[in-house]
Amino acid sequence: MAVHRTKGLQRSSPEVKKLVADAISLAASGSQIEDRFWEERLNARLMRLLKSQNQNVIDAALDQTFRINTVAFEVLADIAETLAESMKVEDEGQEWDVLLLAMPIVAHTRYQIPSEPLPVNMVESTAQAIHSLIAATDTRLAIVPWLYSIDQMPHSHCQTRILTEALASAAISGKDVKLELRDMSETIAVLADPRFIIAALSAPSGSPIFKWQEESPARQERGVSLIGWQNAMQDPIASLLPGCEFELLLPEAYFTNCRLADKHVRPLSIRAAVNFLESALGILPAGLSCVVGAFGQEQADEYRISFSAKGSAEVMYGVIWPLYDRESVASDALNDLSDDESPIKKICDALHDAGVEDVFRHAMLFDPEFCDDCGAPLCPDRSGEAVHAEMPGDAPSQQPLFH
Incomplete structure (x- = not known):
């Protein structure tokens, strides 16, 4: 997947040092010639x-630049993603x-969101909409006949490059x-x-x-393309x-849209949990309490939101709100609502909206703890402990599959 922030310290190798040094030099450049x-x-x-396929070196260089020079991190990440x-x-x-x-579909449900092969007519409809609403004249297209979940997407720059190479030849040649x-891994x-898609x-x-790169009269603004795309694909x-x-969302470059979809889904995760x-339990939103x-x-990488019945200390459900890009939060501002753009303010607004x-x-x-038995992330309770979310014994044992 797209690199947002890397985790953990890694030993620096000569290759890592060269990447870091060049990225810092590019970030400090004062002219396009030097750029x-x-x-x-x-x-x-x-x-x-x-x-x-040496992803470890790329990850280590991104980790180091993120820690010491965020501008260098941005330029290094941008070039790695572009390649x-x-x-x-x-x-x-x-x-x-x-x-x-990447053509994102940000979905929420009370049931289950499918991930499966795309029927031939779906591939054809998508291709027609891309060519008529998104792609410039004289472009060629190849679509993977699969509806991907985030778990099934390439998880590194190296894996993404392999997929790009495989699809490039199909797009240019017009072959399957x-x-x-x-x-495919389970979702x-x-x-x-x-x-x-x-x-x-x-x-x-x-x-x-x-289309938004073309000259008039073929030119079409992004906003017009987005509306047309949404209408055609609804x-x-x-x-x-x-x-x-x-x-x-508007079809766009892979890494850009992976990040955009991740951000769009965060408030929907809260609304879906409340629904x-x-x-499942008949508890109205006003009857819920959240922590x-x-x-x-070393820094906040995500927020975890616990759901309980009001008046109960038992955590029933949990939602993760991951942080991306430059969404770093100072250690003394983890629960500060004064900044409208802070993650905690957006979380509280999403909860209140729900x-x-x-x-x-x-x-x-909190330390990012997980359950030793099932791997589920532990969620905060009001007393400051990280605990396992457990639905009440009379709750449905699993979400019904509506498909």
């Missing part, structure tokens, strides 16, 4: 690592630019996508989660790849996701 010099150096180093999700390919004397696309899709059942879009090098996606509410508890705590080792009035915020940083 290009450092970019070419980083491109060459990162491409060697991608080809050799993983795009490429140039020559075919029969023509050079093509290829971009890996040849990927092994029979052994963790959650009430709010993004789904993705993945594709590669190719254009002759130097030509526009999206019914086809609804047939794939029965019992689900969803929002369609589920009302459906919010920041979790991480009808939950009783919200307790911890000021401490």
Whole structure:
């Protein structure tokens, strides 16, 4: 998946040191000429690592730059992502630019969100909508016939590069996508989660790849493309996701849209949890009590939200609100609501919007503990302990599958 923030300290190797030094130099550059010099150096180093599948070095360099120079982290992450999700390919004397696309569907439900093969008519509908509403003239497209969950997506730059290469040849040649899709990992059942359709879009090098890059009269603004995309895909996606509410985001570059979908799903996770508890236990939102705590080792990497019946200390359900990009939170501001853009303010707003009035915020940083038996993340209770969320004994043993 997209790199948001890396975890843990890793031993620095010569390759890591070179990447870090070049990224810091690029971040400090004062001219485009110098920018290009450092970019070419980083491109060459990162491409060697991608080809050799050496993800550990990339992760270690990102970890170090994140800790010491956030601007260097941004430029290093941007170049690594660009090389993983795009490429140039020559075919029969023509050079093509290829971009890996993610088409996010941010869904929530009281039941279960499917992840499965895409029917032929769904692939055809998606291709038609892409060509008519998103892609520039003279582009070519290859769509993976699978509705991906986040668990099934490539989890590194190296894996993403492999997928980009596989789809690039299919897009340019017009042949079927040849990927092994029979052994997809199982999807963790959650009430709010993004789904993705993945594709590669190719254009002759130097030509526009999206409609909003073209000149008039072919040019179409992003907002117009988004509305058209949502209208065209509403019914086809609804047939794939029965019992689900969803929002369609604009098809865009892979890493950008992975992050955007992750952020969009966070408040929906809270609303879906409230709806589920009302459906399963008959507890109205006003009858719920929530405890919010920041979790991480040296800094907050996520917030965990516990749900209890008002007046009860027993945690019934938990939701994770992960932090991305530059959403770092100072240790003395973990429960500070004064900043409207702070994660804790957004969490509390989402809870209040869902009808939950009783919200307790911890000021401490919890260790990111998990259950030794089942691996479930432990959630904060009001007393400051991280505990296992347990539904009452008379609650439904599992979420019904509505599909």
